[in-house]
Amino acid sequence: MSIEPGDIQRIVTPAVPVTREKMRADIARMLHEDPSEIGDEDSLMDLGLDSMRAMNLVLAWSEGGLELEFAEFAENPTLAGWWALVEARQNTRNG
Secondary structure, three states: OOOOHHHOOOOOOOOOOOOHHHHHHHHHHHHOOOHHHOOOOOOOOOOOOOHHHHHHHHHHHHOOOOOOOHHHHHHOOOHHHHHHHHHHHHHHHHO
16 A cells, blocks of 8 residues: 555644743743733833744744744734734644
């Protein structure tokens, strides 16, 4: 029995769903801060998040199958802005 390329499917299931609070906790961990210190509208760059750490966060959040583009995150570096992007992708994928 051989496997045809068309028979192969990539199954991606997020280990932990991406939520606003998970994002807040992940960002806080990168900044060595308490999650309560990360406000929805705070500039994450002003809080000390550099582009390499931000890129690592975006990659981690996309591992569950979300198609996230780092460039979009760079346009509005706030938790609220980032959550809007993730929520829109989740709604597109689920909807």
